[in-house]
Amino acid sequence: MQLAEFWGVGPKTAELLERELGVPAAIEAIESADSRALVSAGVPAGRATRILRRANGGEGLDTLATRDARSVYRDLLSQAETYAVTARAGDRIRVLTPLRTRGEITERLDRVADATDSWRALTEGKRAAVLAAFADHDSLDGGERAAVETAIALADLGIDDGIFAPLAGLDTDELAEAAVALRALEGDRLGEGADDELDTLRQGLGRVEDLLASGAVLEAVKNEARDASEFRDAFLRYVVDETGLPRSDVREAMAGDAVDAEGFITESLRALAGELRTRVDERETAVAESLRATVEATREAVDEAVDTVESLAFAVSLARFADAYDLTRPTISEEDVLAVRAARNIDLLDRGEDVQSITYAVGDHSLDVPPGRVSVLTGANSGGKTTLLETLCQVQLLGQMGLPVPAGEAELGLVDSVVFHRRHASFNAGVLESTLRSVVPPLTASGRTLMLVDEFEAITEPGSAADLLHGLVTLTVEQEAVGVFVTHLAEDLEPLPETARVDGIFAEGLTPDLELEVDYQPRFGTLGRSTPEFIVSRLVAQSTDRAERAGFEVLARAVGKEAVQRTLADARWQE
Numbered sequence: 001m002q003l004a005e006f007w008g009v010g011p012k013t014a015e016l017l018e019r020e021l022g023v024p025a026a027i028e029a030i031e032s033a034d035s036r037a038l039v040s041a042g043v044p045a046g047r048a049t050r051i052l053r054r055a056n057g058g059e060g061l062d063t064l065a066t067r068d069a070r071s072v073y074r075d076l077l078s079q080a081e082t083y084a085v086t087a088r089a090g091d092r093i094r095v096l097t098p099l100r101t102r103g104e105i106t107e108r109l110d111r112v113a114d115a116t117d118s119w120r121a122l123t124e125g126k127r128a129a130v131l132a133a134f135a136d137h138d139s140l141d142g143g144e145r146a147a148v149e150t151a152i153a154l155a156d157l158g159i160d161d162g163i164f165a166p167l168a169g170l171d172t173d174e175l176a177e178a179a180v181a182l183r184a185l186e187g188d189r190l191g192e193g194a195d196d197e198l199d200t201l202r203q204g205l206g207r208v209e210d211l212l213a214s215g216a217v218l219e220a221v222k223n224e225a226r227d228a229s230e231f232r233d234a235f236l237r238y239v240v241d242e243t244g245l246p247r248s249d250v251r252e253a254m255a256g257d258a259v260d261a262e263g264f265i266t267e268s269l270r271a272l273a274g275e276l277r278t279r280v281d282e283r284e285t286a287v288a289e290s291l292r293a294t295v296e297a298t299r300e301a302v303d304e305a306v307d308t309v310e311s312l313a314f315a316v317s318l319a320r321f322a323d324a325y326d327l328t329r330p331t332i333s334e335e336d337v338l339a340v341r342a343a344r345n346i347d348l349l350d351r352g353e354d355v356q357s358i359t360y361a362v363g364d365h366s367l368d369v370p371p372g373r374v375s376v377l378t379g380a381n382s383g384g385k386t387t388l389l390e391t392l393c394q395v396q397l398l399g400q401m402g403l404p405v406p407a408g409e410a411e412l413g414l415v416d417s418v419v420f421h422r423r424h425a426s427f428n429a430g431v432l433e434s435t436l437r438s439v440v441p442p443l444t445a446s447g448r449t450l451m452l453v454d455e456f457e458a459i460t461e462p463g464s465a466a467d468l469l470h471g472l473v474t475l476t477v478e479q480e481a482v483g484v485f486v487t488h489l490a491e492d493l494e495p496l497p498e499t500a501r502v503d504g505i506f507a508e509g510l511t512p513d514l515e516l517e518v519d520y521q522p523r524f525g526t527l528g529r530s531t532p533e534f535i536v537s538r539l540v541a542q543s544t545d546r547a548e549r550a551g552f553e554v555l556a557r558a559v560g561k562e563a564v565q566r567t568l569a570d571a572r573w574q575e
Helices: 011-020 023-031 035-040 045-055 067-081 087-094 102-121 124-138 143-155 162-169 172-185 196-214 217-224 228-243 247-253 261-297 299-324 346-350 385-400 429-444 462-478 532-542 546-559 561-574
Strands: 331-333 337-343 358-363 374-379 409-413 417-421 449-454 482-486 500-510 516-524
Touching (some): 023 045, 045 087, 067 087, 067 299, 087 299, 102 162, 196 261, 217 228, 217 261, 374 462, 385 417, 385 449, 385 482, 385 516
Parallel strands (some): 331 409, 374 482, 374 500, 417 449
Antiparallel strands (some): 337 358, 500 516
16 A cells, blocks of 8 residues: 555655655554654644544544534544543544444444443552553653553553453563563663673773863873883773773773874773774674564563553543543434433533533434424523534534443434534625535435534524525425424424424523523423523623613613513522
């Protein structure tokens, strides 16, 4: 296979990778989702991620039919990546994509469930020790040494249940030998501690080079020699004392025909340094060959350690993500369905906000929710309708990636396209056209589609918006898709198709702190109200400028002054 055959690898990128990594290594990096290898070669991080996603699950990316669906997908992976225990595990999480078959999804769900159970079974102390084992060696920039040392550290913890069972089968004695060899072989030259004889030779060479650079040898030798006949012996004694080298090595390097004392010292030290460099190089070559032989002799154990650590790091990372958000395994249905009980929005959880869990369903589900292939969701401003759509999108994408979801219970069908459209306020004709081009083709294409559309009326005038939205709901039903449409125009959509349901979210007033009090759980089969009087009431109460307050009071009369006064009275009464 050629580099240019990978998606996103054009001639310049291929040339860069071939120059920096070589073709075989570059192909291996792409196929193994090694983002760091590509980035270190000079590929921008974002581009490297896109290349790897396409190479390791490109078809699944086609599920993300809209820009907003892709945005939710990226946010989910970013949140999951923060729980990665190694950089390599983070690379693998970053390139996860929606899966295309029920078998693939089930297989990954099984693995993540096993990992989560194993992680939750550990004590806090054991968890901390596992994380430390990964963290202490991840700074080594991956590679065999990092994997081997991590494997030894993990095996020493004595955890051998669940996903940690493979640790018990590792040959830690062989791995310890391999770790010493791999540690010494890192870098361009053998490191200190690889071999005692090599270290001694290097130390001696360094001391000789220091003497050459100091320029103080001549004066020191003159001070020791009583006359010229003792000069050579004085030099020999001085160099041996300063370097610790054997007398024979120094004597063999001493110049025999130097013109003067200074020349004698310089020539002798240079000859000694040259001889030591040769011996260092020879010893380093011999030791390196021996160390490589040790690594090859333990190759089976090393390879097993690398595979075990990489699999464990990925599994533990996903388990930590699932545990942090109390995620639950969804049921993957053969029906057209998206149903959740006690669902929570991950973004809100991430911000530490109080989250009201919700139950909602469309399609052929088993929850205690009225039937409806499509729902029209109405209700209060700032009532959580958009957040509900985002939550449903999170559930669908996580489930289809084979990951647990933020709900007490979830049932979802496998879809070919997720059409998620956030509210984009603009009456620009270009926006309307681009939106229709975005949401309609996936709906009319072959395959199953999930429609999640937020306030479609924001992109065109209300009259036309109601007509277009009614057509979109009708088309969704005709195409046998499932979907949720958020709108304030539900009354203008009548008559809806028989399989469509209208639900409402209701604001119930203001708190004493003038915060909007909302029941975020939709009421099924009930048209919600926008309740602008609550918003206006808050603006009136919070106004400190007289003119500004007068302006808001005009709006209060427009929406119903009595309703505004009653809202403010209720808020004060609660206080």
